[in-house]
Amino acid sequence: MKYRKNMEDRVDIWKEIFEKVRKTPFIDTHEHLSEESDRLSISPEKDxxxxxxxxxxxxxxxxxxxxxxxxxxxxxxxxxxxxxxxxxxxxxxxxxxxxxxxxxxxxxxxxxxxxxxxxxxxxxxxxxxxxxRKEGFYKEAFSSRYAHIESCQVNSLDGAPFRESEQPELLMQDLSIVPMFAREEVVLGLSIEKFSEPANISVQSIDDWYKVIDWYFVQYGEKAVAVKSQNAYNRDLDYDPVAKESAAPLFLKRIKKEEMSEEEMKALENHLFGYTVGKATEYNLPVKLHTGYFAGFNGMPMARVARNPGDMSNLCMNFPNTRFVFMHMTYPYESELLALTKHHRGAVADMCWAWIIDPVAAQNFLKRYLVTAPLNKILTFGGDHSYVECTIGHAAIARRGIARALTELVQEEWFTLEEALAVVEPIMCGNAKEIFHID
The missing domain is CATH 1.10.2020 (uronate isomerase, domain 2, chain A)
Incomplete structure (x- = not known):
């Protein structure tokens, strides 16, 4: 009878927590969605x-x-x-x-x-x-009937550093900083000429390039929710400080298309990354960085991925006034991310994509996080999708994982039921509103 009573209590705890999680909207911190009108422009025969x-x-x-x-x-x-x-x-x-x-x-x-x-x-x-697939289907997919997402943050992959959305309150936008500091041949890399063209600035020196970067922040800094870089697909995150005096002649070599060594190119990237992060910090924009697992196949350099946490720690120390959002739970190095967020004021853990990479690891990470690191530095959902329909199933998996993690914490007497219920709103939407300054 005692066992049966314990089981009934567990079921009751689960039901109450899951109901709270079900009714609470997500702020979705990472998507690659195109505009709804772009989706609707595809002929049904091709879609x-x-x-x-x-x-x-x-x-x-x-x-x-x-x-x-x-x-x-x-x-x-x-x-x-x-x-x-x-x-x-x-x-x-x-x-x-x-x-x-x-x-x-x-x-x-x-x-x-x-x-x-x-x-x-x-x-x-x-x-x-x-x-x-008809007009309004993005809002319908995000409604409480389906994904229950209040708003999402889009990292556009259409070639422009920032997209002016047709639904800016629903599809908030990141400003891509990859073209500001990375070599042209990387993911989303743009040539100096192409990137500077909208600013109408002729780039002849590193000071001119600063002006181009500044122009993008003037244009989009107030509209963006964050800046974003996925340059971890191309190199380590060891952006050690490099002085302007060292970087300026390297930049001249780049614009003259002179041959540059890997060491020279990396030093230039490091300097421009530092300038760009400084500008983001000036605009009070969090810096989102891809960390951990790679999308794709047969191409993930695990040794480099394993170095991410150490590099992330150095970033927090080199840029102490910057808020870094470390994405994808740094999977499979989520334990190291947990240590980083506990230790560094500027480190934020973002679980975007993690629930469909490894949902069991994601559930365990959230459970561990909630008894280890400050509550206000965890973001629990981002779909990382190109199709809005896919956010629905992903959000369902995330809600189950969140509810299970909290239920286990109550059963193991780390939290009371009331404490667990109080955690739901911050981790699903409240933290994101504060971190990204969403009204």
């Missing part, structure tokens, strides 16, 4: 729900054995839905266990009322997908 498998799920397919030719077919919008599904079906059983697949299945179930993804349902999913 298939199976494209939602492209950004992440196809990486798991490659890991399970799909070759790159097969992946190209999956992403080819000229092929029929059935031709594209034929690529997925042989490996579906090997990958449907992953959170990438689970999130997609949850989205399909919540949005379209279809319980599973299989050959027998793909046409029905397509029909429902096109029915949902």
């Amino acid at each position: 298939s729900w199976i494209s939602m498998m492209g950004p992440y799920f196809s990486d798991d397919l490659i890991s399970a054995g799909l070759d790159e030719q097969g992946r190209a077919k999956l992403l080819d919008t000229e092929l029929s839905l059935h031709e594209r599904w034929a690529v997925v079906e042989p490996l579906w059983g090997a990958v449907r266990n992953t959170a990438y697949a689970k999130a997609l299945e949850f989205s399909v179930k919540e949005l379209y009322g279809i319980d599973e993804i299989s050959f027998s349902t793909i046409d029905q999913i397509q029909e429902k997908y096109l029915e949902f």
